[in-house]
Amino acid sequence: MSQLSGQTHLQVATRITRAIAQRGRWLMVACLLMLMHGVAYAQLSERHSFNVRGDVEMVGNALLTCASCDQSNSGLNNGTAMTMRFVNVSASGLPSNVPQNSSVAALALPTGARVRSAGLYWGGRSGETNQARRSLQFRTPTGGYQAITASDFNTFTNQGDAGSRPYTAYRDVTALVAAAGSGTYAAGGLTSDVSGNNNGGGLGNYGGWALIVLYEHESKPYRRLMVFDGNAGYVNGANPQSVTVSNLLTPAAGEFTAYMGALVWEGDGGLTGDQFLLTGAGVRNPGALSDAQSPANNFWNSGISRLGQRFTAKNPDYVNQFAVDLKLVDISNVAANASRPRLNNGATGATLQFTSSQDAYFPHALV
Secondary structure, eight states: OOOOOOSOSSOOEEEOOBOEEETTEEEOOOOOOOOOOOTTOOOOEEEEEEEEEEEEEEEEEESEEESSSOTTOTTOOOBTTBOEEEOBSOOTTOOTTSOOOEEEEEEOOOTTOEEEEEEEEEEEEEOTTOGGGGEEEEEOTTSOOEEEEOSEEEEOTTSSBTTBEEEEEEEEOHHHHHHHOSEEEEEEOOOOOOSOHHHHTTTOOOEEEEEEEEEEOTTSOEEEEEEEEOOOOOBBTTBOEEEEEESOBOOSSSOBOOEEEEEEESOOTTOOOBEEEEESTTEESOEEOOBTTBOTTBOOSSOEEETTEEOOOEESOOSOOSSEEEEEEEOOBSGGGTTSOEEOTTOOOEEEEEEOSSOOBEEEEEO
């Protein structure tokens, strides 16, 4: 839903979805993949943009978890005190020469849906010169594992420890997902540290994957669906990141729906103070976003959810994803959101902000 201006390292100028009248009811969806400028200062660019009847789906899972703990405890953190291990629930067919980890998640699309774009994202920690980080094993519902090589790759050389740096990766897999459609997808063979460096130190060891799909279907409202991607920065108490949304056009009157989704690495359930704020002249009740799964003062809490409901169509189905957040949150201008931050009628701009007073994390995507 937005577009990068690309000229500063604390601000991204974006463009949101135009609202569309559909049988007397205004409907708007915000689909934005946004990575903010950090030390690498890599530019974000528009990957896809579609004006169609359609929607967005985001699925994924962790590939690391705690070695001995209760994964239903959302208050646990990865880090110095938490020994981690690989998840490996779908090992059949996984090549023996890759790290033995795997997890699955189910993608549900309407019958007859046309996949317009599908992006595979992964992240973890490893040596900054380790070329194996660029490859992930990916399996569709109709095939076996195949190696996917990143087309976009970023290493955060000022975070983590020497020899164990956080990284993010992306590859377009539209053709694969369009051919396979709905069903259970698997990813594995992730190169990521599970031990050493004092269990990853304060940052902790982590790893996972996400699949973000934009699709077209006649049953859906007419919407503008957009995806942006590139490099991401690092948010902590001394380094908030702001995103300015411009050229926004929402209906002058009446209700409309709008959603924002996010993929974030290294958010901890047990560390509060991290917020995702929606503010500006085009926003009603400006402040911290939240829903039933994402508290206002601990939004990035190692969870996977959609519009306040925990995503459970995955294996393993851990509540605590240990530093993997994949979420879609409601910012609709509807009566049910009367007390929440939401886009206003006639809005022409808004500001999004990632902040933290304790936790530190990597925003990798907004949809």
